[in-house]
Amino acid sequence: MNSRQLFRRSRLRLAAWYALVMGGILSLSGLCMARALVQANWVALEREIESIAGTLHDSLEPMLPPSKAPTDLLQQIFPDLCIVEQPCELNPSPIQRHTIGISDRTNYYIRLFDNQENLLAFSPNQPEPLPSNLNPTTWQTLQTKEGNRYHQFTTILHSAAYAHVPEEAAYEHPSWGYLQVGRTLAAFDAELQRLQWIFIGGFLLALGLTAIASWLLSGLAMQPIYQSYQRQQQFTANAAHELRSPLASLLATVEAILRLPPEQSEQVPALLKTVERQGHRLSQLVADLLLLASLEEDTTAKLAQPCSLNDIVADLTEELAELAAMTDINLSSQLPDLEIHVMGHESQLYRLVSNLIANAIQYTPSGGSVVVSLAPHDRFATITVKDTGIGIPAKEQSRIFERFCRVNGDRSRKSGGTGLGLAIARAIVHRHQGQITVKSEVDQGSVFTVRLGIATEKNKKQPWT
Numbered sequence: 159m160n161s162r163q164l165f166r167r168s169r170l171r172l173a174a175w176y177a178l179v180m181g182g183i184l185s186l187s188g189l190c191m192a193r194a195l196v197q198a199n200w201v202a203l204e205r206e207i208e209s210i211a212g213t214l215h216d217s218l219e220p221m222l223p224p225s226k227a228p229t230d231l232l233q234q235i236f237p238d239l240c241i242v243e244q245p246c247e248l249n250p251s252p253i254q255r256h257t258i259g260i261s262d263r264t265n266y267y268i269r270l271f272d273n274q275e276n277l278l279a280f281s282p283n284q285p286e287p288l289p290s291n292l293n294p295t296t297w298q299t300l301q302t303k304e305g306n307r308y309h310q311f312t313t314i315l316h317s318a319a320y321a322h323v324p325e326e327a328a329y330e331h332p333s334w335g336y337l338q339v340g341r342t343l344a345a346f347d348a349e350l351q352r353l354q355w356i357f358i359g360g361f362l363l364a365l366g367l368t369a370i371a372s373w374l375l376s377g378l379a380m381q382p383i384y385q386s387y388q389r390q391q392q393f394t395a396n397a398a399h400e401l402r403s404p405l406a407s408l409l410a411t412v413e414a415i416l417r418l419p420p421e422q423s424e425q426v427p428a429l430l431k432t433v434e435r436q437g438h439r440l441s442q443l444v445a446d447l448l449l450l451a452s453l454e455e456d457t458t459a460k461l462a463q464p465c466s467l468n469d470i471v472a473d474l475t476e477e478l479a480e481l482a483a484m485t486d487i488n489l490s491s492q493l494p495d496l497e498i499h500v501m502g503h504e505s506q507l508y509r510l511v512s513n514l515i516a517n518a519i520q521y522t523p524s525g526g527s528v529v530v531s532l533a534p535h536d537r538f539a540t541i542t543v544k545d546t547g548i549g550i551p552a553k554e555q556s557r558i559f560e561r562f563c564r565v566n567g568d569r570s571r572k573s574g575g576t577g578l579g580l581a582i583a584r585a586i587v588h589r590h591q592g593q594i595t596v597k598s599e600v601d602q603g604s605v606f607t608v609r610l611g612i613a614t615e616k617n618k619k620q621p622w623t
């Protein structure tokens with residue numbers, strides 16, 4: 159499987175997980191919302207039934223007849239109801255209608271029971287078949303054979319007529335009877351079904367959108383990994399290429415030495431010098447690669463120490479003065495009077511500044527100048543290495559800190575450059591939580607600026623890796 163396929167598969171897997179998790183969360187919250195909505199509707203419905211039953215109870219209380227056979231009076235009070243064992247008059251006159259009843263006769267029904275739990279009267283629209291004996295459970299949900307559902311409330315009906323009955327009798331007959339108010343759940347069920355469809359539709363839509371979003375998000379998440387993988391591959395290829403050339407020329411030189419006829423043996427020392435140079439170059443390259451790896455992997459967990467930048471700049475200006483003089487370059491330094499310390503690794507800071515000065519000397523033609531200056535700015539120290547050299551084209555300036563980047567390939571190679579100097583410099587600066595920038599103009603020169611935090615009395619005491 160090639161890397162593209164591998165990344166595609168990983169992206170797919172990541173997208174599937176994203177979709178699964180997001181879909182799960184979405185459907186769970188959707189379910190909770192739907193549940194809350196249904197519950198709220200149900201509570202409102204029960205409250206409505208209960209309030210109708212209460213109103214009816216209060217209106218009936220003073221009118222209920224005390225007699226044991228109240229059917230005649232009931233007919234007058236409830237012209238809308240059918241009286242048990244009597245023909246049901248379904249069309250009461252408008253005057254009768256106003257006697258007592260509920261305005262919404264299509265949705266609601268009433269049933270009246272005496273205190274022996276015998277059915278006395280009922281609305282003609284009560285669901286069939288409802289038993290004629292009482293089930294005193296307060297709330298019931300019933301379902302007819304056709305599948306229509308009803309919700310029913312049962313309450314005790316008191317009569318004002320019993321208020322004068324002696325206590326014992328009142329104990330025996332605590333109530334006049336029972337009132338049942340029910341309503342059809344057709345509208346509620348229709349709403350429930352509508353909610354269900356909305357939920358299913360919304361869920362499918364959310365799932366589709368989640369899948370698309372997951373695919374895009376996983377692409378975004380994989381991008382830096384893919385780029386880093388590509389950079390790694392490029393680095394391996396570059397490293398192999400850099401190692402191959404000196405190795406090939408080293409092998410060729412050794413072969414030439416071996417084939418040299420004995421009469422030309424005086425050439426051997428010169429050829430061995432070349433082998434030595436190539437060996438040095440290889441070992442320098444490997445050392446640079448290892449240093450870069452250790453800097454980037456953060457494996458050198460050495461304790462940081464206060465390092466004097468004044469000393470580092472002064473030492474390196476002195477050390478490299480000879481190299482500068484060889485190519486007729488004027489190397490000078492400008493140091494502040496006060497001592498500037500930063501917390502870090504001295505050897506790494508030496509390497510950083512020496513790389514910058516060496517580059518400035520290397521890329522400045524004879525007769526030019528290189529100035530290294532150190533200055534404090536608030537809580538930061540800035541080291542600038544300014545040369546009057548060949549400069550770097552604007553479009554290359556962002557690339558020069560990459561590993562094996564060479565603007566002037568031939569010149570860099572000839573002078574022993576590995577193309578890793580600035581990458582190492584940047585890695586050291588980052589390890590010291592600093593910044594490195596470049597300003598350059600072709601044929602005018604370059605200025606490399608390093609900004610590092612000055613060590614304070616407080617952080618001098620803190621361990622830092």
Ligand code: ADP
Pocket residue numbers: 517518519521522545547548549550558563564565566567570571574575576577578579580581604
């Ligand atoms: P090298 O070993 O090739 O010098 P570096 O990483 O140090 O590698 O530098 C990368 C490239 O940046 C060099 O090849 C060179 O083209 C360019 N460069 C670095 N410093 C300077 C400078 N002071 N002036 C001009 N070009 C520079």
